Amino acid sequence: MPPRAAGRTMASPHRCVQEAPMRTVAPSPTPTTPASSEAGAGFSWAEAAAALDGLPGGGLNIAHEALDRHAAGPGAGRVALRWLGRDGTRVDLTYAELTDRAARFAGLLQELGVQRGERVFALAGRIPELYVAALGTLRHGAVFCPLFSAFGPEPVRVRLQRGDARVLVTTRELHERKVADLVDGLSGLRHVLLAEDLPARLAAATPAPMAATEPDDPALLHFTSGTTGTPKGALHAHRAVVAHHATSALALDLHEDDVFWCTADPGWVTGTSYGIIGPLTRGVTVVVDEAEFDADRWYATLARERVNVWYTAPTAIRMLMRAGEEARGDHDLGALRLTASVGEPLAADAVRWGRRVLGHEIHDTWWQTETGAIMVANLPGDPVRPGAMGRPFPGIEAALARRDAEGHVVRDAFGRPELVEAAGEPGELLLRAGWPSMFCEYVGEPARTSACFAGDWYLSGDLARRDEDGWYWFLGRGDDVIKTAGHLVGPFEIESVLCEHAAVVEAAAIGIPDPIAGQVVIAKVVPAPGHADTAELRRELRAFARRRLGPAIAPRRIDVVDTLPRTRSGKIMRRLVRAQELGLPEGDVSTVEATR
Ligand code: 6R9
Secondary structure, eight states: OOOOOSOOOOSBTTBOOOOOOOOSSSOOOSOOBOOOOSTTTTOOHHHHHHTSOOBGGGBOOHHIIIIIHHHTSGGGGSEEEEEEOTTSOEEEEEHHHHHHHHHHHHHHHHHTTOOTTOEEEEEOSSOHHHHHHHHHHHHHTOEEEEEOTTOOHHHHHHHHHHTTEEEEEEOHHHIIIIITTTGGGOTTOOEEEEGGGHHHHHHHSOOOOOOOOOTTSEEEEEEEOOSSSSOEEEEEETTHHHHHHHHHHHTSOOOTTOEEEEOSOTTSHHHHIIIIIHHHHTTOEEEEEOSOOOHHHHHHHHHHTTOSEEEEOHHHHHHHHHHOGGGGTTOOOTTOOEEEEOSSOOOHHHHHHHHHHTSSOOEEEEOOTTTOSOOEEOOTTSOOOTTOOBEEOTTOOEEEEOBOTTSOBOBOTTSOBOBOOSTTOOEEEEEESOOTTOOOEETTOHHHHHTTEETTEEEEEEEEEEOTTSOEEEEEESSSOEEETTEEEOHHHHHHHHHTSTTEEEEEEEEEEETTTEEEEEEEEEEOTTOOOOHHHHHHHHHHHHHHHOTTTSOSEEEEOSOOEEETTSOBOHHHHHHHHHTOOOOOOTTEEEOO
């Protein structure tokens, strides 16, 4: 266990007070890389905060900055949301219309007796009601928590329970398939609102005024995966909007009247920070495509909607690359001036492919659920270094920490991390704590929260190196968490479901390389006595996992094995399972013991 940073406590469950971690000594000296980009010259978070409206009396509410600010001015009639239905339907909602719907949704929450700080979950695909619910929840001062609609019943149940859901917004179909059987076990869940009923209910609701939230009041809850234990609920406060707004301006170059398309689902943090909040604060038109990836459809959307700025992910880019340059056809992408990527490493060849097919190099950006907003980026205006994540965003201080053989950050007697100085040397990527969109806590898990900090640094868990000019290059994750198609999957969540099957006694879930998804999940299970490795058992386990976990995270392949390597302390060595699977050198195996 790494030592824990002291002093990260919450004032109350309904407030998200960002305390500087306790400092026993002066902050760590350099070497770190302050941002050196021209685009960010003169930037400060205080000025970034001052660029927003705020509420009278010093309050701050994300929904006000995203909607009301524009609806009250000349931007009222501009299209805020352009929704493209799977079947070709188009729905345009102006800033004034979306503001009215959000106010009615807030009114509905009020009628239902939902209190400020309580959690409103959404389990839905990219439908207009999801966006209304998100912004209405924020307006009401409640906490919005999106879930990915491709999750199966088990991940949905775990998150609703851990997040103490009070209200769930979903569709009739998803409710029947994934939620109906769970509701009895969720005593805190009071209301399920079906998207199909919302138009009528909103029409009947009285629009509610903006809640007078403070910057530190909780606003967003996103679940993310760790190596062990249940998913972690990373809580963000309204102040995060300062970073959403600033990064949307400087990293995504969004300006009023731009058309912006973020392909991420709001079930993941990118789909909230940049699929909803950031771009709306900039007064742009946000394109939402309900459908899944399709190369022809995507090129057609970029061209027809005259998309100016596009935010997508390496998996999607690899699928476009696979579709061939001719798939672009004669679509006019002349309006597109910036394409940015997030979620997984963006290889240099993808950056260059962008130059050929989209007309410009793709700009990589790096961040995490916990960071809430872009932290490292190839900023527009800076030269792109193909293959590099970029440099720290203005106002963000990054560094690399040395790790010991067990993968823990090396600390001095005061708990401060030992920083890597030399260019090119690997280390764990750190960020100096205190930027506006830094998560407040993992809800209900103070130990897991404080394990993310050392001295006054936030530990990202990612491994990187820095070149002599300050660009950061991603090397890999420092833990066993799997990134598949841009989405984090916790091995433990998969293993615990597999172990619930009567034929399984233990399981290990790992990620293996995949040319499109980056990684795919596979699992190895040890059978219970009396069960042999048969094709039928493997099929049955795959179906079981798919049913319980959903297609997004269920293992693509399940092998039945005699033993799994464990450490002497009893932990399954996923690293070794992975090395064996891939035929890689097994490294230091001195603490391994095969069981059974
Ligand atoms: C926004 C988001 C975070 C993890 C992160 C890292 C990986 C994100 C990346 C990247 C290489 C990039 N990641 N951006 N890896 N290059 N540009 O993805 O949040 O779902 O919490 O995932 O994603 O491993 O630690 P989240």
